[in-house]
Amino acid sequence: MFNKILIANRGEIACRVAATARRMAIRTVAVYSDADANAKHVAACDEAVHIGGSAPKDSYLRWERIIDAAKATGAQAIHPGYGFLSENEEFAQACANAGLVFIGPPASAIQAMGLKAESKQLMEKAGVPLVxxxxxxxxxxxxxxxxxxxxxxxxxxxxxxxxxxxxxxxxxxxxxxxxxxxxxxxxxxxxxxxxxxxxxxYVQRPRHIEIQVFGDTQGNYVYLFERDCSVQRRHQKVLEEAPAPGMTQAMREQMGNAAVAAARAVKYVGAGTVEFIVEQRGKGEMNFFFMEMNTRLQVEHPVTEAITGLDLVEWQLRVAAGQPLPLKQEQLAIRGHAIEARICAENPDNNFLPATGRLEVARWPQHVAFERGAVRLDTGFGEGDAVSPFYDSMIAKLIVHGDTREQALARLDEALARTHIVGVATNVQFLRHVVKSRSFAQADLDTALIQREAAVLFHQQPVSLAQAAAAAIAQALVAERAGEGRDPFSRRDGWRSHGVASRRFEFEFGGEHAAATLAYLHDGALALTVGNVSGALSFERQGEAIDVHFAGERFTASVYASGEMDHVFTPRGAASILALDLLAHAGEGAADVGRLTAPMPGKVISFAVKAGDKVSKGQPLAVMEAMKMEHTIAAPADGTVQELLYAPGDQVAEGAELLRLSAIPA
Missing domain, CATH: 3.30.1490.20 (ATP-grasp fold, A domain)
Structure with a gap:
C-alpha cells in the first residue's frame, strides 16, 4: 500500500479522499490555487503545494505542475478525484511516465471511452445494448x-x-x-x-440509470448495483438514489452484466460508471441502452457506499496498489435505500443562475461519515468561506440512508430543513420542493420531472409574511432583552404606567411593502398585527432557535441577520425579509444617518444622486435589480451624500454598502 498520495483536486472530493487515506494511515498532499489558499481541503491534508492562479487553466488543469508537486513531496500516487484531469488520458499517461501511480483506469481505457461515437462502436462489438x-x-x-x-x-x-x-x-x-x-x-x-x-x-420518458463497476489488475470485475440519476436540470444531476425504484432483480442483473462487459472490453481498472438511458414501456417494462462510461469516481458514489456499506475510495486505493478486489459479486448485497442531494450556490427561480459570495452562515444537520441509517455530509466549505466564480457551484452533498425509500425521503427533507445557509443563494428550498413533489415522492421518475413539476417547484413561498415578520420581531426582542440590566429603568419590555406603548415596523417581503404594529400590553403580553393578521405574540429561545407563538400558530424559527436582511428558517421552509424598525432611527446622533445596503444580491441599475448632494427623507437614492425585480433604495432621513461606493452595472452581494450619508447639521 502507498505511504503518501497527492490529491489532484479541490473541495469536497479532495476532503473525501483525504478522510479515507487518513483512516488507512496514508499521508496526503493537497494542491491549491490562489483562490483556495485557505480552503478546507488544504487543511484536510498533511501537506499542501501551491500550483498557480485561481482559474483552473492556471492551476488544477496544469498537470505538469501537479506531477512536479507529487515528485517533490515524495508522493507515490495521484488521486484525480472527479472533474479537472480525472478523465484526461494524457495526464494518466504522464503519471505513468513519471513513475507515479494514477489512481484510476489506464490511459487506454480513458481514451477508448472518451469519445461517444467511438465508444459506442466498441460497445456494439461487446454486445452492450445501444440506442x-x-x-x-x-x-x-x-x-x-x-x-x-x-x-x-x-x-x-x-x-x-x-x-x-x-x-x-x-x-x-x-x-x-x-x-x-x-x-x-x-x-x-x-x-x-x-x-x-x-x-x-430520442427516447420518450427516459430514466437515467447508471451502474457502478470495479475492475482490478488481475482481470476481476464486479458491479455494485445501480443509481437512479433521472432528476436533472440542464442535463445535470440534482438528486441521485440507490437502488433505482422499480428495478427488478432480473433487470438489475442484465444491466450489471452489460456494464461489466463494457468495462472488460477496455480492460478497465478501478472505479467506473456505465451510464444507461432507460426507456419505460408501461406495466413496469423497461429497455436499457448504453450512453457512456465515466472513467472515474462519480459525484454520487456515496449512495452506493450507503447501500453496500463499502468505502469506494478505499477500493480505489487497494486496486491501484495492485491488490485484488476485496469482494466477489456473490458477496455484495443491497441494504436499505439512500438518496443524495447536491447543494449548489445557485438561484433555481432565475434559471439556476450560479451565485458567488461568502457563507456568512453555514449550519448543517447532525451527520456522520459512513453510517447507514443516518445523515452524511460531504463538503469542502465551512462557515466564513467564499464561493468563488472560478469553480463548480456545488457547496455540499447531503446523503441519507433509510430502511425504505419512504424513510430516506423523510430523513432527507428533515436534513434539508436543518441546513441553514446565508450569504449566497442556494437550491436548498428547491430540493425540498422536489423531494415533496408528487412525482418524486411516488417514484414517477424521468429526466423531465423538473419541467413536469415546475408549478410546485419554482417561485414557492412556504413561509408567510406573518410568520417571517413574527420570527424577525421575536429575534429582535430577544436580542434587546439580552442587553437589559437589573434596574427597572433599563427594561425594554415597553411597560407604561398608563396607556399602551406601540412600535411600528416596516418590511419588504417577496417584493412587496408591508407594515406591522407591536403593542405592549399592561400585563406584559404582546399583541402583533402584520397586514391583516393579528394576535398574541409570545416566544422563547431554544438554543439558537426561537419557539414562536403567534395568532394561534406555533413554530420554531432560526433567524440570522445579514446586513439589513433577516433570513428566517422554519421546518416548513425559509424566507428572507427586509425589516426596518422605525424607532431604531429615533435619537440617532446627528453626525451619521447611517449606511445604505443592498437588501439582496443583485446589480446596481442607477444612482439618482452624487457625492455632495443634499437629500430629504424618503428621497430615492439608487435602484437595484435583483430576483428579476427593481428595488428603490430611499434615504432614511435628511442628509448629505458622502460617497457612492459602486457604479451602475456593478454586481453587489447582499448587505453590501452602496453609499454613505451624513446628517445635515441643525
Missing amino acids: PGYHGAAQDPALLQKEADRIGYPVLIKASAGGGGKGMRAVDKAEDFLAALQSCKREATNSFGDDAVLVEK
Missing part, C-alpha cells in the same frame, strides 16, 4: 439528415466529444434537423474544439 442511431465518422450534413430520417423522429443530436449537456439538441421533425445540426456543431466547437456529432433515437 438506435448513427455513430459513424462521416459528418456530411446530408448524410446525417438521411440517417435521422432513417432512425425516425424525434432524434437527439449529440456532440461526440461532449458532456454536461453541451452540444446537444432534440429534433422533433425533419424540417428542423439542419438548423439544429448547425447550432449543435457550433456549440460543440466552442466547448470541445470538435464539431463531430452522433444522431440517436
Whole structure:
C-alpha cells in the first residue's frame, strides 16, 4: 500500500479522499490555487503545494505542475478525484511516465471511452445494448439528415466529444434537423474544439440509470448495483438514489452484466460508471441502452457506499496498489435505500443562475461519515468561506440512508430543513420542493420531472409574511432583552404606567411593502398585527432557535441577520425579509444617518444622486435589480451624500454598502 498520495483536486472530493487515506494511515498532499489558499481541503491534508492562479487553466488543469508537486513531496500516487484531469488520458499517461501511480483506469481505457461515437462502436462489438442511431465518422450534413430520417423522429443530436449537456439538441421533425445540426456543431466547437456529432433515437420518458463497476489488475470485475440519476436540470444531476425504484432483480442483473462487459472490453481498472438511458414501456417494462462510461469516481458514489456499506475510495486505493478486489459479486448485497442531494450556490427561480459570495452562515444537520441509517455530509466549505466564480457551484452533498425509500425521503427533507445557509443563494428550498413533489415522492421518475413539476417547484413561498415578520420581531426582542440590566429603568419590555406603548415596523417581503404594529400590553403580553393578521405574540429561545407563538400558530424559527436582511428558517421552509424598525432611527446622533445596503444580491441599475448632494427623507437614492425585480433604495432621513461606493452595472452581494450619508447639521 502507498505511504503518501497527492490529491489532484479541490473541495469536497479532495476532503473525501483525504478522510479515507487518513483512516488507512496514508499521508496526503493537497494542491491549491490562489483562490483556495485557505480552503478546507488544504487543511484536510498533511501537506499542501501551491500550483498557480485561481482559474483552473492556471492551476488544477496544469498537470505538469501537479506531477512536479507529487515528485517533490515524495508522493507515490495521484488521486484525480472527479472533474479537472480525472478523465484526461494524457495526464494518466504522464503519471505513468513519471513513475507515479494514477489512481484510476489506464490511459487506454480513458481514451477508448472518451469519445461517444467511438465508444459506442466498441460497445456494439461487446454486445452492450445501444440506442438506435448513427455513430459513424462521416459528418456530411446530408448524410446525417438521411440517417435521422432513417432512425425516425424525434432524434437527439449529440456532440461526440461532449458532456454536461453541451452540444446537444432534440429534433422533433425533419424540417428542423439542419438548423439544429448547425447550432449543435457550433456549440460543440466552442466547448470541445470538435464539431463531430452522433444522431440517436430520442427516447420518450427516459430514466437515467447508471451502474457502478470495479475492475482490478488481475482481470476481476464486479458491479455494485445501480443509481437512479433521472432528476436533472440542464442535463445535470440534482438528486441521485440507490437502488433505482422499480428495478427488478432480473433487470438489475442484465444491466450489471452489460456494464461489466463494457468495462472488460477496455480492460478497465478501478472505479467506473456505465451510464444507461432507460426507456419505460408501461406495466413496469423497461429497455436499457448504453450512453457512456465515466472513467472515474462519480459525484454520487456515496449512495452506493450507503447501500453496500463499502468505502469506494478505499477500493480505489487497494486496486491501484495492485491488490485484488476485496469482494466477489456473490458477496455484495443491497441494504436499505439512500438518496443524495447536491447543494449548489445557485438561484433555481432565475434559471439556476450560479451565485458567488461568502457563507456568512453555514449550519448543517447532525451527520456522520459512513453510517447507514443516518445523515452524511460531504463538503469542502465551512462557515466564513467564499464561493468563488472560478469553480463548480456545488457547496455540499447531503446523503441519507433509510430502511425504505419512504424513510430516506423523510430523513432527507428533515436534513434539508436543518441546513441553514446565508450569504449566497442556494437550491436548498428547491430540493425540498422536489423531494415533496408528487412525482418524486411516488417514484414517477424521468429526466423531465423538473419541467413536469415546475408549478410546485419554482417561485414557492412556504413561509408567510406573518410568520417571517413574527420570527424577525421575536429575534429582535430577544436580542434587546439580552442587553437589559437589573434596574427597572433599563427594561425594554415597553411597560407604561398608563396607556399602551406601540412600535411600528416596516418590511419588504417577496417584493412587496408591508407594515406591522407591536403593542405592549399592561400585563406584559404582546399583541402583533402584520397586514391583516393579528394576535398574541409570545416566544422563547431554544438554543439558537426561537419557539414562536403567534395568532394561534406555533413554530420554531432560526433567524440570522445579514446586513439589513433577516433570513428566517422554519421546518416548513425559509424566507428572507427586509425589516426596518422605525424607532431604531429615533435619537440617532446627528453626525451619521447611517449606511445604505443592498437588501439582496443583485446589480446596481442607477444612482439618482452624487457625492455632495443634499437629500430629504424618503428621497430615492439608487435602484437595484435583483430576483428579476427593481428595488428603490430611499434615504432614511435628511442628509448629505458622502460617497457612492459602486457604479451602475456593478454586481453587489447582499448587505453590501452602496453609499454613505451624513446628517445635515441643525
